[in-house]
Amino acid sequence: MKTWTAEELQQLRKRMKVWFSKQGRSLPWRETHDPYAIWVSEIMLQQTQVATVIPYFHRFLDAFPTVTALADAPEERVLLHWAGLGYYRRAKQLHAASKVIRDQWEGCFPRDYDAILALPGIGRYTAGAISSFAYDMRAPIVEANTQRLYARLLRLRGQLTERTIQNHLWKFASDILPERSGSGRLNQAVMELGSQVCTPKAPLCHECPLQSLCPTYAHSEQSEIPSPKPSKVYEDKVEVALLVRDEGCRYLLRRCQAGERWAGLWDFPRFDVTSAQSEDELMTSASRQFSDRFGASVCLSDEAMQIKHGVTRYRISLRCFHASVEGSNGNPLEPLRGEDSPDAVWCSVHRLTEVPLSSTGKRIAKHLAGLQR
Structure with missing residues (x-):
């Protein structure tokens, strides 16, 4: 030295x-x-x-x-x-x-x-x-x-x-x-x-x-000093975001809770399905986790988009599906627990820009806005 x-x-x-x-x-x-x-x-x-x-x-x-x-x-x-x-x-x-x-x-x-x-x-x-x-x-x-x-x-x-x-x-x-x-x-x-x-x-x-x-x-040691960092090891994850829409073309948003990724921000309902071995298992797992969280059954339809992103030590493949609540008689607000909670809201597409969304939530919102043009 x-x-x-x-x-x-x-x-x-x-x-x-x-x-x-x-x-x-x-x-x-x-x-x-x-x-x-x-x-x-x-x-x-x-x-x-x-x-x-x-x-x-x-x-x-x-x-x-x-x-x-x-x-x-x-x-x-x-x-x-x-x-x-x-x-x-x-x-x-x-x-x-x-x-x-x-x-x-x-x-x-x-x-x-x-x-x-x-x-x-x-x-x-x-x-x-x-x-x-x-x-x-x-x-x-x-x-x-x-x-x-x-x-x-x-x-x-x-x-x-x-x-x-x-x-x-x-x-x-x-x-x-x-x-x-x-x-x-x-x-x-x-x-x-x-x-x-x-x-x-x-x-x-x-x-x-x-x-x-x-x-x-x-001493021509620029490539050696500082010492290279050890390679970071990433863990692959697969997650599903559900773009749940009601009859008024509003989408369900959930506030991320303390201790969760993006705590305090809003996001589309999102679930870890990494363990799913098939497409059917993936969709069933997402539906079941939605029901457990919101107290309502949900029907998944077309896949809207896929987003690949990284968070800390994870490489995440996020699959986004359009969805609707089953058995709602045109009003999906009724069966959802926490519908009046400040942590779960329905939001029209044009108001999504007024909500502090997660980074992937913003990309989904941009996609939805494009569909309405």
């Missing part, structure tokens, strides 16, 4: 300052020192690409311009504006933290690092990002892009998730920061360099301002 001298660290700061002033992208959250806006951007950017986040960022701040406005909003409205970004737990924690700021900090975002770190959904990286970007605190940051960059600048071997490796990365992240002002700008610069130049594969070393200081480049 390389040990950096004080002179080399100073060279790094100077070179990064010059490079970022010329090559840094203009992004909306970089044009402000508002901790609330920076916080929203950092939560959205977790596991989501910049280009995807930008329009969501603008719409979210238009809907909730202050932390108090976010805190006062019902969760369902927050989830509706988050729909499409995925990882909905982020939105719930953002909402929960906004209530803490409203209630404990009188709506003013805290300036103390430990107070920021104590907020729901905020870890060491996010606390450091808000502290340095908004307040220019000397707060180190380590995330996906910077840890790859730092590992190469240190010539660190081993899995980045190892505690010893993480300790080295966080120490280096702290060592590079200037003693006085400029920590926020430098943190943005190293994040940019990691994202745009020091990429996981085929890094653009010829464009890197730190090339002559990089031991990994000197």
Whole structure:
């Protein structure tokens, strides 16, 4: 592992300052020192690409311009504006933290690092990002892009998730920061360099301002450092979504419960049929599970569409069938348990856009809207 001298660290700061002033992208959250806006951007950017986040960022701040406005909003409205970004737990924690700021900090975002770190959904990286970007605190940051960059600048071997490796990365992240002002700008610069130049594969070393200081480049080990992650093992699942329609062309929606995938969002009734050995078993299993949940028999008809998607460690094949409730005499609301429950509703196609749906629910809704054109 390389040990950096004080002179080399100073060279790094100077070179990064010059490079970022010329090559840094203009992004909306970089044009402000508002901790609330920076916080929203950092939560959205977790596991989501910049280009995807930008329009969501603008719409979210238009809907909730202050932390108090976010805190006062019902969760369902927050989830509706988050729909499409995925990882909905982020939105719930953002909402929960906004209530803490409203209630404990009188709506003013805290300036103390430990107070920021104590907020729901905020870890060491996010606390450091808000502290340095908004307040220019000397707060180190380590995330996906910077840890790859730092590992190469240190010539660190081993899995980045190892505690010893993480300790080295966080120490280096702290060592590079200037003693006085400029920590926020430098943190943005190293994040940019990691994202745009020091990429996981085929890094653009010829464009890197730190090339002559990089031991990994000197030893041509860019493909070896950081160490490749172990291959992820996925489990295949088959699920059925039932597009249950009543006589008024409304579709049955169910709110996902706590502990379930997409908790708090709405979805079409959906059931795991992985164990089914045939088409008949698949349809029988879905019908039986619908009856167990809603207290009514359902008749499946044509298959509407298939969706393949991944969630955590699962690769899911979702088969979507049109369906109707049997024996309803034209009014399928009658036999359904929980018909007046806030967790089961009938919704017309044109109103589906007003409901915070799961990601696959949105794709199904788009398909149904196309059928009505």
